[in-house]
Amino acid sequence: MITINDVSKVYGRGEKAIVALDAVNLAVPQGEIFGVLGESGAGKSTLIRCVNLLERPTSGSIIVNDQEITSLNGPALRKARQRIGMIFQHFNLLSSRTIAENVAFPLEVMGYNRSQRQERVKELLALVGLENRAQAYPAQLSGGQKQRVGIARALAGKPDVLLSDEATSALDPQTTRSILELLQDLNQRMGLTILLITHEMGVVKQICHQVAILEAGKVVEQGRVSELAALPESRLARSLFPRLQSYEAQPGARIVTITFAGDTADEPVLSNVIRQFDVNVNILSGNIEKFGEQRIGQLQAEFVGGQFEAALNYLRQLGLRVEVDE
Numbered sequence: 001m002i003t004i005n006d007v008s009k010v011y012g013r014g015e016k017a018i019v020a021l022d023a024v025n026l027a028v029p030q031g032e033i034f035g036v037l038g039e040s041g042a043g044k045s046t047l048i049r050c051v052n053l054l055e056r057p058t059s060g061s062i063i064v065n066d067q068e069i070t071s072l073n074g075p076a077l078r079k080a081r082q083r084i085g086m087i088f089q090h091f092n093l094l095s096s097r098t099i100a101e102n103v104a105f106p107l108e109v110m111g112y113n114r115s116q117r118q119e120r121v122k123e124l125l126a127l128v129g130l131e132n133r134a135q136a137y138p139a140q141l142s143g144g145q146k147q148r149v150g151i152a153r154a155l156a157g158k159p160d161v162l163l164s165d166e167a168t169s170a171l172d173p174q175t176t177r178s179i180l181e182l183l184q185d186l187n188q189r190m191g192l193t194i195l196l197i198t199h200e201m202g203v204v205k206q207i208c209h210q211v212a213i214l215e216a217g218k219v220v221e222q223g224r225v226s227e228l229a230a231l232p233e234s235r236l237a238r239s240l241f242p243r244l245q246s247y248e249a250q251p252g253a254r255i256v257t258i259t260f261a262g263d264t265a266d267e268p269v270l271s272n273v274i275r276q277f278d279v280n281v282n283i284l285s286g287n288i289e290k291f292g293e294q295r296i297g298q299l300q301a302e303f304v305g306g307q308f309e310a311a312l313n314y315l316r317q318l319g320l321r322v323e324v325d326e
């Protein structure tokens, strides 16, 4: 649905040039929620703004729904942009217009007549659960409600894709969850493709199917969230499951890190290790995270005595990933 081919963006020239994006390649399939995760300054805003050409890439091309957006200008670009909705961190609502008028605004630009607009605005406000606030003004709404208006407005033209620029960063955790649930619901019910940028791992964990990690303008890792989380060496897993870096094992003990995914997260493997192989287990850290329906966990423990190698073999035969610190 969205293909980003070798996109670079350089701001300024000569000595002052800043490379905000450096040969970025991404493919967002139709119907998926794709997250771009990165710290401040990594290039996330630049990347998402390139997709609807609010920023023009310095090189490379971007294709949205089979159309090469980077080759468009003028009216053709305006038309293509109507098929790309966008929501923003600070909502960008017009304060002098009511909620209904804010949502109607893009419909006016698209040439809907008055009665068509009224009907569509009603539908859109119902979709985001704000049918009772049509005549309110933005200042009378909470942050979460304002973002719901932003979402309704972004969906006015029935876009193929929704771009989300840190849409929950200004919201408290509970409101964040409800906005993410709404996005997930729109994705599932309408098949809406969503490309979102965020600096929050929680957003990726809660709703993204795939993720790309951006560092200093480069994609340093990308893939399915549940697969990356189950790979102990991935950046995603390392930030989800921080290790005890400075821990020194007791004499005769080994530090073992076990990654559980799917059904193995529910099995009593440690009691089996203790009973069958006579190993003493001292748990150092542990965490289980949920990704959609899948549970992935990581446990770090000291193994002392007993049949150490046989215990490791047993764990590996169960399909668990097991790493032993040297």
Ligand SMILES: Nc1ncnc2c1ncn2[C@@H]1O[C@H](COP(=O)(O)OP(=O)(O)OP(=O)(O)O)[C@@H](O)[C@H]1O
Residues within 6 Å of the ligand: 011, 012, 018, 019, 020, 038, 039, 040, 041, 042, 043, 044, 045, 046, 047, 199
């Ligand atoms: N219009 C601009 N002119 C010059 N430099 C810019 C411009 N916009 C962004 N940059 C620079 O490009 C780099 C990437 O910025 P960008 O805003 O895309 O990152 P970000 O990951 O979205 O960060 P944040 O979350 O802080 O917004 C930064 O070094 C930034 O200073």
